[in-house]
Amino acid sequence: MPEQTDTAVLGVDIGGTKVALRAERDASAPGDGPGAYEQLGAAASRAYERTLTWPADGGAEADMAALADAVDALRAESGWRLAAVGVAMPGTTDPTGRVTVWPGRPSWAGLRLDKALRRLFPGSRTAWADDGDLAALAEARHVGADDVVYLGVGTGVGGGVVLGGRPLPGAGRGSPEVGHMVVAVDGPRCDCGRHGCLQAIASGPATLRRAAAGRGAPVSFAELRDGLARDRPWAHDAVGPSGTALAAAVVSLGELVDPSVAVLGGGFAAGLPGFVGLVEREVARLARPGRATPAVRAAALGGLSSLHGAVALARNLTPAHL
Incomplete structure (x- = not known):
């Protein structure tokens, strides 16, 4: 040594x-x-x-x-x-x-x-x-913006909010539980016991469960990625609801804190080609007329x-x- x-x-x-x-x-x-x-x-x-x-x-x-x-x-x-x-x-x-x-x-x-x-x-x-x-702060510094929301998609869905260059709500006041925003009141049950949380719909495991149900067999992450590349319907049907749920969260956060940028990261999101574009299109579709939505960007640091x-x-x- x-x-x-x-x-x-x-x-x-x-x-x-x-x-x-x-x-x-x-x-x-x-x-x-x-x-x-x-x-x-x-x-x-x-x-x-x-x-x-x-x-x-x-x-x-x-x-x-x-x-x-x-x-x-x-x-x-x-x-x-x-x-x-x-x-x-x-x-x-x-x-x-x-x-x-x-x-x-x-x-x-x-x-x-x-x-x-x-x-x-x-x-x-x-x-x-x-x-x-921590992810929100790192990405805000990399993108050069003071007002940023971050959503990290992996085993769960995490996130953070940076306003004026500082994490919200502030030291000693907890952290934004972005993954537990309710985006579908009649949605699937979350690990927390509630129904319809963003995490219950858009996390990696939730997406893979939908893929397995649509394919009729277990699906690994690599198989899901390959299915998207091959334009398989079961793959698109699995990923679509994840993109829509994340877009609903971005639009709602935009209404609350008016960030300039929404950063999408995490290992699961970073590994799916075209996923950020899907969320970006869904954000545009869900936008309220006359209300600007945050620009959607892939995490500069990927899953890191x-x-x-x-x-x-x-x-x-x-x-x-x-």
Whole structure:
């Protein structure tokens, strides 16, 4: 293992099925200058990335063990000491740092995230924030807009709102639960127990369930993508309702907060060719006469918006920012 003399910051993007990690040299480290973080990969000696898939069976303890192994491997590969760690968290936490509910990983309910992070990263400053908020902030900075709504489509549907360059509603006041906006009162049941949430219609698993019902057989993400490319009716019938539900959310958010841009991201949305265009067309169809709708854009960071937001959160914990 290389001697850990260089310091770095780490972003951790926790998802329902996988975790992404990205370590970057600390901006205060000697020899780092403008543009030092533009290149990826170990060869550049500037950034290291790893991903892991959660264990199929087992609870929060098994998940934490898998995450610890991935962190140890990243440390060993890079030889960097982690000065600060930012975590993008999709579950709901209370002010004490306890996970109160997370449908994506139900076994995490009751987990003391603050204590778990201290065990994983002893000697590092740590902080966590809602993954949608971090993604929205990262994308707003990349697109150069102060008023942005972000919708991230993956295992669930997350999102965030940035107004005047700051997350809404503000520190200590929770996060916008965009995925739990009701867009179809008689719609399918959501993991939260309610019917018609955006997540219950537009998430990756919800879309794949419709595809399987239309095809009469289980459908993987790759098969759905191939079905769209081959213009298969069952694929279009599965994806169409997702685009319409997301468009309804964009239009409704436009009526409430009047953003200039709606950014569509997340791994599921980023991996489907033409999906952003579908949502854009549906937004235009649902627009109220005389009312401008937000411009719909694909996430500049693809499915990595939350991860880059987590890295930015970690950077804000380093001495240069304190």
